[in-house]
Amino acid sequence: MDKFEERTIKTENIFDGKVVRLQVDEVELPNGKTSKRELIKHSGAVAVIPITKDNKILFVKQYRKPLEKTLIEIPAGKMEEGEEPEVTAVRELEEETGYTTNDLSLVTSFYSSPGFADELLYIYITDQLEKLDTPPDGDDDEFVEIIELTLDEAKRYVEEERIHDAKTNYAVLYLHALGRM
Amino acid sequence: MDKFEERTIKTENIFDGKVVRLQVDEVELPNGKTSKRELIKHSGAVAVIPITKDNKILFVKQYRKPLEKTLIEIPAGKMEEGEEPEVTAVRELEEETGYTTNDLSLVTSFYSSPGFADELLYIYITDQLEKLDTPPDGDDDEFVEIIELTLDEAKRYVEEERIHDAKTNYAVLYLHALGRM
Numbered sequence: 088m089d090k091f092e093e094r095t096i097k098t099e100n101i102f103d104g105k106v107v108r109l110q111v112d113e114v115e116l117p118n119g120k121t122s123k124r125e126l127i128k129h130s131g132a133v134a135v136i137p138i139t140k141d142n143k144i145l146f147v148k149q150y151r152k153p154l155e156k157t158l159i160e161i162p163a164g165k166m167e168e169g170e171e172p173e174v175t176a177v178r179e180l181e182e183e184t185g186y187t188t189n190d191l192s193l194v195t196s197f198y199s200s201p202g203f204a205d206e207l208l209y210i211y212i213t214d215q216l217e218k219l220d221t222p223p224d225g226d227d228d229e230f231v232e233i234i235e236l237t238l239d240e241a242k243r244y245v246e247e248e249r250i251h252d253a254k255t256n257y258a259v260l261y262l263h264a265l266g267r268m
Numbered sequence: 269m270d271k272f273e274e275r276t277i278k279t280e281n282i283f284d285g286k287v288v289r290l291q292v293d294e295v296e297l298p299n300g301k302t303s304k305r306e307l308i309k310h311s312g313a314v315a316v317i318p319i320t321k322d323n324k325i326l327f328v329k330q331y332r333k334p335l336e337k338t339l340i341e342i343p344a345g346k347m348e349e350g351e352e353p354e355v356t357a358v359r360e361l362e363e364e365t366g367y368t369t370n371d372l373s374l375v376t377s378f379y380s381s382p383g384f385a386d387e388l389l390y391i392y393i394t395d396q397l398e399k400l401d402t403p404p405d406g407d408d409d410e411f412v413e414i415i416e417l418t419l420d421e422a423k424r425y426v427e428e429e430r431i432h433d434a435k436t437n438y439a440v441l442y443l444h445a446l447g448r449m
Contacts, residue, residue, distance in 0.1 A: 089331060093333050101290070104306040112333060122409035150270060150273055152295060154379060156270075199433075204334055252382045253389070260441055
């Protein structure tokens with residue numbers, strides 16, 4: 088057992104939604120005292136960095152209600168329960184951009200906010216894109232617009248905070264570090 | 269008004285905690301239909317990349333209850349309401365590592381999980397660290413251990429997923445891209 092481990096004394100389920108669950112755990116701390124932890128449960132998410140044949144990156148522009156603003160992000164979506172991340176990756180790519188791929192490489196994975204949420208995010212990259220004749224319908228409450236940018240344009244968008252989320256900032260830095268564009 | 273904007277019809281407050289608030293908004297979509305959005309409200313967070321005089325990076329090892337595991341992360345903490353990010357940065361650096369600084373540079377900022385949370389995270393860097401004679405007490409429910417790593421060691425920890433969260437993966441990639449270590 089890890090010396091800093093916090094033993095759960097009691098779990099209170101607060102909310103069970105479509106995207107998140109919220110519970111409050113009473114825990115025993117390493118020093119024997121007790122405290123409460125607010126925990127967001129999430130099924131995980133997958134993002135894709137799609138590189139076109141002429142070396143541009145595909146992004147989606149999307150309104151984000153939690154921020155009350157529009158962000159430009161790499162295509163991404165929530166994993167269904169028990170789903171393999173590659174399956175989520177292809178589905179979200181198809182729904183959000185109208186392209187598909189059978190060539191995905193894992194770039195990295197990380198927990199988005201380990202202090203209060205268990206969301207694990209996978210990031211894949213592909214430069215093998217095939218345009219679909221008939222793109223599948225996406226979620227009926229999701230409205231997105233595709234944007235193609237060069238890496239230099241994407242870096243400027245990061246500076247301007249039009250690109251401003253963890254996975255997309257990471258993706259732009261990753262492509263910069265790769266030095267291939 | 270943004271063409272994808274979602275107008276709030278009704279807000280239901282579900283939970284008001286120490287770290288997060290949860291509300292469910294009923295929204296009008298761009299096509300006139302309605303949907304629900306689960307929104308986590310968070311006051312924001314600040315992280316610091318602390319570089320020592322002998323070119324190592326200071327990390328903290330910490331048990332993360334949402335994941336039921338221990339992660340190695342750069343020092344970070346939640347902003348108090350209305351607090352400037354630099355103030356949070358210095359406080360968390362002092363509490364978690366016992367060092368202070370009066371020289372912070374902003375690396376980037378990003379939203380951790382824009383699909384369901386409004387948490388904005390700032391990342392600073394400093395190579396001007398001063399050891400405190402008497403480090404301040406941290407939160408009384410927080411138990412951390414300091415770890416010094418070279419950049420090569422940190423990259424290996426990323427591969428081994430002992431470093432496995434958005435801000436710290438970003439920090440390691442940033443230092444790699446900088447090419448200075």
